[in-house]
Amino acid sequence: MQRKLIILFLGLVLALFAGCSNTPGQEQDTxxxxxxxxxxxxxxxxxxxxxxxxxxxxxxxxxxxxxxxxxxxxxxxxxxxxxxxxxxxxxxxxxxxxxxxxxxxxxxxxxNSLVLITKQNRHFDFSSIQSIQLSDEEQLALGDPASVPGGMYTKQALQSINKWEDLKAQMVYARDVRQVLTYVESGNVALGFVYASDALISDRVKIISQVDQSLHQSxxxxxxxxxxxxxxxxxxxxxxxxxxxxxxxxxxxxxxxxxxx
Structure with missing residues (x-):
């Protein structure tokens, strides 16, 4: 009987100790x-x-x-x-x-602001979006205007300068601006429209032109x-x-x- 009481006592002590030192219990309050x-x-x-x-x-x-x-x-x-x-x-x-x-x-x-980018080792003769020129093999990436704000702003800007229809056949839509950045970094497309913040994080692309903010919604x-x-x-x-x-x-x-x- 005494032995059973000792075992029971030790079990309660161990349970109490485990409860006091249980760090996962703290996670429940997070x-x-x-x-x-x-x-x-x-x-x-x-x-x-x-x-x-x-x-x-x-x-x-x-x-x-x-x-x-x-x-x-x-x-x-x-x-x-x-x-x-x-x-x-x-x-x-x-x-x-x-x-x-x-x-x-x-x-x-x-x-944020909108910029036109290309891969670091590529060269284009134009320095503004008004002068964009692409060969038949080259493509331009932007976010899908229907769901991606960056693409919506890009469409507004290109429509403002009457360039949207001229470039539409060479456009590639991306699911978001980060995918646009990836397309340009990999060289899969010649140009891309992203936010200035996206261009800043990559050393594999360079900015060709800042887009005039008066051409699109803020x-x-x-x-x-x-x-x-x-x-x-x-x-x-x-x-x-x-x-x-x-x-x-x-x-x-x-x-x-x-x-x-």
């Missing part, structure tokens, strides 16, 4: 925020993730990067997300109209908390962080424009 963000934000958001998590030990950021149109469609289909960071106002407007976002949390957190990135979020408080706190000087400086270092909400 909130995971799932954030859908435009693909052009990939590198900047990876650094923001590291910085934010180091300051907020109880929050983990998980990012889903893709073209803004694709992300908006996922939200419309009920994807379990907390935050949406779009590369244009159009898709955020649609989600707001359909009540997929909390309107009061919406704000514009950064901006490139503004809005953010908002989703109505379906189960972590509204933490999601709002993350958006507040995007407004800080620290976050704005990170975005600027990746080629984005500082924005005052």
């Amino acid at each position: 909130t995971e925020l799932t954030i859908s963000a435009a693909s052009s934000l990939t590198d900047a958001m990876k650094e923001i993730k590291t910085t934010y998590e180091s300051q907020n030990k109880d929050v983990t950021l998980t990012f889903n990067f893709a073209g803004s149109g694709k992300l908006a469609q996922q939200i419309q289909q009920g994807a379990p997300l907390d935050v949406f960071l779009s590369a244009n106002q159009k898709w955020m407007d649609k989600l707001e109209k359909q009540q997929f976002i909390l309107k009061e949390t919406r704000f514009s957190f950064t901006g 490139i503004i990135y809005p953010a908002a908390v989703l109505t379906a979020s189960a972590n509204t408080k933490e999601a709002k706190a993350f958006l507040d962080y995007l407004k800080t000087e620290e976050a704005q400086e990170i975005l600027e270092s990746y080629g984005f424009e500082k924005k005052q909400p």
